[in-house]
Amino acid sequence: MIKPRRQLVKYYVQFMLICLFAVIGEAISTFFKLPIPGSIIGLFLLLIALQLKWIRLRHIHAVAEFLIANMTILFLPAGVGIMERWDAISDNIVPIILIIMGALVLNIVVIAVVVGFIKKHFEGDYKEVKRG
Structure with missing residues (x-):
């Protein structure tokens, strides 16, 4: 019973790490009033952290694979937003x-x-x- 719980905690930690970079990117974008979306800044910060080996790929790999596999679902809100602003x-x-x-x-x-x-x-x- 402990192993599935440990796996679940691992996914939560990985997801929260990715979310942390997104939140930091949003904060930078808002604070400096940049025209670049905060999520993009967060992704670049995550890329830099991975390149500098501050974060290892294994720290985010499982959740990143899940997000990439389900990317089409993540584009639905953008499509709805386009229809709302038609x-x-x-x-x-x-x-x-x-x-x-x-x-x-x-x-x-x-x-x-x-x-x-x-x-x-x-x-x-x-x-x-x-x-x-």
Whole structure:
């Protein structure tokens, strides 16, 4: 009975550690009146802490995997928010669609260039293993 409880406490601690960085990011964004969302600042602070090894990946890994696996659920509030603000968005729908399409085309071009570079420079750098 102790093991499941210990596992649950581990998840709580990991989640609270991630939340701590989000709260610190929100505080920085609010205090300095930055145009960057506090959650983004918190993620950068978490990245810095991981890079400097102040926090080990094992300290947040289980909850991070869970959050990534359930990311689609986390986007639902954003979709609802868009629908609630449709009157403000509908006035600028053409520029928004153009920006989205431009970003899509830019992503496709960048991916094509990177894949072409990788194929050109690294294709054939491996040996075929003959089976039989």
